[in-house]
Amino acid sequence: MKTTQQLIVTGVLTCSLMMAGHVFADNTLGGDTLTRMGAERAGNGDEIPDYEGGLTTPPSNYQGDMRYVNPFPEDEELFRIDQSNVDEYKDRLSPGQVAMINQYDDFFLPIYQTRRTAALPEEWLEITAENATTVELEQSGNGILNYTTGTPFPIPEAGQEVIFNHTTRYRGGSVRRNIAQMAPQTDGQFSTVRLAEDITYPTFLSDYREGDHDNILFYFRQTTTSPSRLSGNVLLVHETIDQVKEGRSAWIYNSGQRRVRRAPNVAYDGPGTAADGQRTADNLDLFNGAPDKYDWEIIGKKEMYIPYNAYDLNSTDLSYSDIVGPGHIDQSLTRYELHRVWHVRATLKEGERHIYGQRDFYVDEDSWQIAVVDHYDGRGELWRMAEAHMFQAYDFDIPFYAFETLYDMLSGRYLLIGLTNEETDPYNFATERRASFYTPAALRRSGR
Numbered sequence: 001m002k003t004t005q006q007l008i009v010t011g012v013l014t015c016s017l018m019m020a021g022h023v024f025a026d027n028t029l030g031g032d033t034l035t036r037m038g039a040e041r042a043g044n045g046d047e048i049p050d051y052e053g054g055l056t057t058p059p060s061n062y063q064g065d066m067r068y069v070n071p072f073p074e075d076e077e078l079f080r081i082d083q084s085n086v087d088e089y090k091d092r093l094s095p096g097q098v099a100m101i102n103q104y105d106d107f108f109l110p111i112y113q114t115r116r117t118a119a120l121p122e123e124w125l126e127i128t129a130e131n132a133t134t135v136e137l138e139q140s141g142n143g144i145l146n147y148t149t150g151t152p153f154p155i156p157e158a159g160q161e162v163i164f165n166h167t168t169r170y171r172g173g174s175v176r177r178n179i180a181q182m183a184p185q186t187d188g189q190f191s192t193v194r195l196a197e198d199i200t201y202p203t204f205l206s207d208y209r210e211g212d213h214d215n216i217l218f219y220f221r222q223t224t225t226s227p228s229r230l231s232g233n234v235l236l237v238h239e240t241i242d243q244v245k246e247g248r249s250a251w252i253y254n255s256g257q258r259r260v261r262r263a264p265n266v267a268y269d270g271p272g273t274a275a276d277g278q279r280t281a282d283n284l285d286l287f288n289g290a291p292d293k294y295d296w297e298i299i300g301k302k303e304m305y306i307p308y309n310a311y312d313l314n315s316t317d318l319s320y321s322d323i324v325g326p327g328h329i330d331q332s333l334t335r336y337e338l339h340r341v342w343h344v345r346a347t348l349k350e351g352e353r354h355i356y357g358q359r360d361f362y363v364d365e366d367s368w369q370i371a372v373v374d375h376y377d378g379r380g381e382l383w384r385m386a387e388a389h390m391f392q393a394y395d396f397d398i399p400f401y402a403f404e405t406l407y408d409m410l411s412g413r414y415l416l417i418g419l420t421n422e423e424t425d426p427y428n429f430a431t432e433r434r435a436s437f438y439t440p441a442a443l444r445r446s447g448r
Contacts, residue, residue, distance in 0.1 A: 029129045029154055036125040037118075038132075038154030039365040040340060044303065047114055047338045051366065054119025055394045066427040068391055070311035075112050081305065081336075082108035092304050092338065094362060096374035096385025099409055104327050109305055114337040117309055117392040118366035118399045124170050128154050137161055142292045143215075143242025144168075149203055151368060159296025159344040163361070165368040167288060168217065172398045172429040173204030178225075179403075179426070180320065181417040183276040188326035193274045194226040194423070200433045207434045217241045219438035222273060223446070230274055231255065234443050237266060243290030253443035260443045268293065269355045278415035279406050280355065286370040286386050286404060287361065293354050294346035301342055304362055306371035308337040310389035310402040318421050327412055329405060334389065340365045341372075348378075356383070364390070367399035384408050396429045 030036040035051055043049045058064075059071040081089050086101045093101075093109075100107045127150030135152040136145045141160045144152050152168055153161035176198045184190040198221045202213035220237040224230040232255030240246045250266035253259070265271070265281070267289055272279035282289045313323070313333050323329050341362040348357045358376040363369070367390065375384040389402045403418030420426030436442060 029132055034155070035366070036129050036154065037120065037151060037366065037368065038156070048303065048340065049114060049116060051116050054366070055115070055117035055392045056119045056397060058394050062395070064395065066393070066429065067316065068311055068314055068393060071394065072115065072309065077110045077112060080108045080110050089305070092302070094304070094360065094372050094374050094385070095382060097372065099382055100328065100385055100407060103409060106331070107328050108331050109336045110332065110334060111305060112335050112337055114339060115309055116339070116366055118364070119392060119394075119397045120170050120399070121397045124150055138242055140244060140292070141296070142244040142290060147241065149201065156298065156342070159298050159346065160291050162298065162342050162344045162363055163287060163291055163296065166363060166370050169368045170398060171199060171400065172393070172396055174200040174431050174433055176428040176431045177426060178420065178423045179417065180419040180423060181274065181415070182320070182324060183278040183413060183415045184324050184326070186326060186412040188324060190324050191227065192320060193224065193230065195273070196223045196225055197221070198431070198433060198437070200438070205435050206432045212435070215240045215242060215246050221438060224274060234446060235263065235266065235273055236438060236440065236443055238438070244292050248289060251440045251443060253446065260440050275415055278408065278413060283386065283406055284417070286373050286388050287359070291346070293349060293352040294359070295349055297345050299343040299345050301340055301365070303338055304341045304372070305336045306339055306341065306362065306364065307334060307387050307389040308339060309335055310391050313389055314391060314402050314420060316421055320419060320422055323419065323421070324416065328407060328414060329416065369399055369401070383410060393427070393429060398429060
């Protein structure tokens, strides 16, 4: 088990190596240097501001309906990064972002004032601080020990620890969302798949009992509501913490056959639900599932332009046809800001099989949400680039994704998942679920 002194010393050495020239006077969580989530409290003196607790007060025009209006309507675009100046800013971009800018004349990044809006509940922050001295990475790196909830590794020492911070991050405990997914053709034409998704962490079940959910990270249920040919199909997942010790359990209810069956392919590079081959199972949420196929390393920390505070992209004033275009979404609707990220590289282990030979993750330090991922094929060639457009649910203290994009730079196609502009009841961050909701028997009942 790590002692407090070991943790502090390791954190100082790690951060000092990563942020050359930056001197830390106090590396304790919640002190002058680090927030309780492990982020650097101070800004960079110019573009990145100091962290002051995030955005916890809704704007006056918010109706309390979980239609999150833009709290910064007066912010204006500072500049944009396009083909004319991308070389000047490439050190603050991922190779995938640079490639997209160079591939499409109309793909650019609108840069806005940086606002560190990520905020989490007090209880989560308190547990995270405790985890810093008690939670450990399992010896194989595929699981975590002494963990129940909170962020497990606020001062990470290994690449897997950063990724576990993402997969275990706070999403409200029990959430329902109604979203749209589409995989546009190269000319921008698309059809819409609608999904109702529920995710609940064990301690947030209304009938939670300690000991009943050992090694369970969360329960996930995804119901396809349209088009009619897919309507009623349901995916159920019991996500485990150590997926090598105890693999993910998954079931699919097929409404046409009216039967429930096991779904062992809902993992790794198995096909994503109704995604027309445009994503793998572990592409959802930018990464999910077991980390055992890869060797993980922390490359360092860097300042990077990432999607952030994407409130305008959530607006009901936009239709999906306003957002979706050939090759990529309408970038004029996006917002990018300069934030510090952890750069983690996953390299496929010798003897393992996966369509991605290497994946580079860029993880926001304030929320532990993955912001950007570059995917390389087995030959080492850049293939796909994913981005998650983040927003802060300011009435529930939840950092969340407005939606995700996954661009295929070889085929010219891409995938969007999470759009809510045309959906009713897009989010419910206060839903209550019992354990029985996440059982195979419940899938059969839903069919009837």
